[in-house]
Amino acid sequence: MAEKVKRYRTRVSANEIRSAYIFLIPAFVGLTVLTYGPLIAVFFLSVFDTGGLVLRLTFVGFQNYIRLFTEDPYFKDSIRVTAYYSVISVAGCMVYSLAVAMLLNRKVPARGFFRAMFYLPYVLPAVAKYIGWAWLLDTNYGFFNYLLTLIGVNKIGFIADSKMVVPSLALIAVWNAGNLIVIYLAGLQNVPAVYHEAAQIDGASVFQRFRHITIPCMTPIIFYNLLMALIINLQVVTPAMALTSGGPGNASRFLTYIMYQYGFMQSKFGYASAVSFVFFIIIALFTGLLFGTSMKWVFYEGDR
DSSP states (O other), rough: OHHHHHHHHHHHHHHHHHHHHHHHHHHHHHHHIIHHHHHHHHHHHHHHEEOSSSOOEOOOTTHEEEEEHHTTTHHHHHHOOOOHHHHHHHHHHHHHHHHHHHHOOOOOOTTHHHHHHHHHHHOOOOHHHHHHHHHOOOTTOOOOHHHHHHTTOOOTTTTTTTTHHHHHHHHHHHHTTTHHHHHHHHHHHHOOHHHHHHHHHHHHHHHIIIIIIIHHHHHHHHHHHHHHHHHHTTTOOOOOIIIITTTTTTTTTTHEEEEEEIIIIIOOHHHHHHHHHHHHHHHHHHHHHHHHHHHHHHOTTTOO
């Protein structure tokens, strides 16, 4: 009898495994076609000189990569600018979105309206958003500089000054973090209220409850938002295209923007593919570092 039960369980387990593989086929196909296939194609193009508008493949080996690290006038600056922008925007997005989510999680009047207003920037068309911000940040007629003149402060070239352009673009990214707010809200609503009630009875302050209850319970959500914000902000390109064209100077010439320049403005598809593949490796390294360190500070249900 025991042998029959064992054979039955083995057969059921094999059927479940087979079914799981069958249902995973669309995901594997999508991952291959949309991720691995293009990645292989980019690496393939990166070892060729594509010959401009007329696609003529000439094998050059790793010459595109050597030129990128030794001769390119923009590459090193673009890495520095991209890293600077990512640090500011990711830190700002994480703090801003968590603070807003905690406020919107409270029972305040018109809470649904405010939730919609903070999420709205994320779903607005990109061009419309950046045209609006161009008016706000304009040196001569912008609204922000108008407010500064009212209090007797000299006008600031928010996107015309090489020292101010990256923080100004990072401010737009922070304002645009409505998706992170929604995810934080969902996480906050899943923090067990009984923990807060017990801590409050024991005399814990608001800050102590936030530090020892809310943050540990939210670490999986914080990790996810941090990962998404890092990947999205490393791939920044729209602000440079819509507002600054990589300027002033090279102050906002991000890695993605030089990829666009080489690939679509100069038709150097092989060289642009080399930039793209190096950029992929940089993002993979940052992502791997984040996953590697997450075991020390991310706590899941059931962890000690």
